[in-house]
Amino acid sequence: AQSVSQHNHHVILSxxxxxxxxxxxxxxxxxxxxxxxxxxxxxxxxxxxxxxGDPLVKGIKGFEAEFIKSKFSxxxxxxxxxxxxxxxxxxAAANNAGNMLTFGGGTRLMVKP
Amino acid sequence: SQTIHQWPATLVQPVGSPLSLECxxxxxxxxxxxxxxxxxxxxxxxxxxxxxxxxxSSEVPQNLSASRPQDRQxxxxxxxxxxxxxxxxxxxxxxxxxxxxxxxHFGNGTRLTVT
Numbered sequence: 001a002q003s004v005s006q007h008n009h010h011v012i013l014s015x016x017x018x019x020x021x022x023x024x025x026x027x028x029x030x031x032x033x034x035x036x037x038x039x040x041x042x043x044x045x046x047x048x049x050x051x052x053g054d055p056l057v058k059g060i061k062g063f064e065a066e067f068i069k070s071k072f073s074x075x076x077x078x079x080x081x082x083x084x085x086x087x088x089x090x091x092a093a094a095n096n097a098g099n100m101l102t103f104g105g106g107t108r109l110m111v112k113p
Numbered sequence: 114s115q116t117i118h119q120w121p122a123t124l125v126q127p128v129g130s131p132l133s134l135e136c137x138x139x140x141x142x143x144x145x146x147x148x149x150x151x152x153x154x155x156x157x158x159x160x161x162x163x164x165x166x167x168x169x170s171s172e173v174p175q176n177l178s179a180s181r182p183q184d185r186q187x188x189x190x191x192x193x194x195x196x197x198x199x200x201x202x203x204x205x206x207x208x209x210x211x212x213x214x215x216x217x218h219f220g221n222g223t224r225l226t227v228t
Contacts, residue, residue: 036219044203044219090157101217103149103157 002027004093006104013081014112021076021107023065023091033074034092034101035065044090050074061085083113115140119204119220127228132177132191134223136204139185144206146187147217148179151201160202163187199227 003026013019025031035047048059055067065076074091091104119136126132138144148160159172161179169179176195180188187204201224205217 043221044205046217092157101147101159103159106157 002093002095002102004091004102004104006089006091006107008107009105010108010110012110012112015083016080017111019076019078019081019085019109021089021091021109023074023076023104024072025074025091025093025102026072027093027095029095032094033065033067034094035059035063035074035076036090036092036103037087038090039087047076047089081109081111083111085109086111115206115208115218117204117206117218117220119223121223122221123224123226125226125228126194128196129193132189132194132198132225134189134202134204134225136187136189136220137185138187138206141185141206141208143184144208146181147205147207148187148189149203149205149219151203151222157203161189194227196227199225201225 005024007022033050036044037047038044047063048057048065050057050067057065063076063078065074067074076089087109089107089109092101094101116139117136143165146163149157150160151157160177161169161171163169163181166181166184169181176193177189177191180190189202191198201222203222204220207217
């Protein structure tokens with residue numbers, strides 16, 4: 001069965017700290033991978049996506065993610081977080097024969113000023 | 114431009130009452146449409162998806178149902194709400210008919226509280 005796992009449910013960081021949120025997927029065949037963010041009181045927004053090509057993907061607001069096929073991982077990173085990065089982050093995956101997104105459980109990030 | 118509208122934004126309903134949440138999409142034809150639920154402290158769960166008018170697929174058996182009476186309209190319903198139906202419901206669409214792995218666009222969501 002297809003699944004996406006986010007092992008960090010809650011993360012608390014101070015401003016300027018580095019961030020890495022883990023995401024592992026279980027999918028057969030080619031997979032498309034996404035990170036979505038939900039800021040407090042706002043709707044889900046796409047941060048970045050990976051379909052093919054360079055496994056290091058750059059997204060908005062200084063975020064990046066690396067697709068490591070051998071590890072079935074797509075971890076999200078940011079070198080220096082800001083208070084405004086406080087949000088819930090969702091990893092998602094779909095096979096490229098369709099777009100039935102499977103979401104991970106989400107990681108709630110709190111950045112302390 | 115492509116937009117998605119979902120209403121109401123919040124809803125408080127007693128147990129056993131009916132439910133109807135509506136979602137409409139503008140600026141695209143024949144979108145794939147999705148209903149997700151985000152329960153408190155949990156991730157997003159796909160409830161229903163539709164690739165065309167009258168075509169509904171259910172991912173999770175429950176007392177909810179979905180309908181697509183028009184190309185860009187997607188309705189989530191229940192005849193009798195349960196307490197466990199409380200949560201945050203999100204409608205989403207993917208432009209166009211042929212899926213290419215393009216990202217979903219989400220509505221602002223409906224927070225449903227069943228009392």
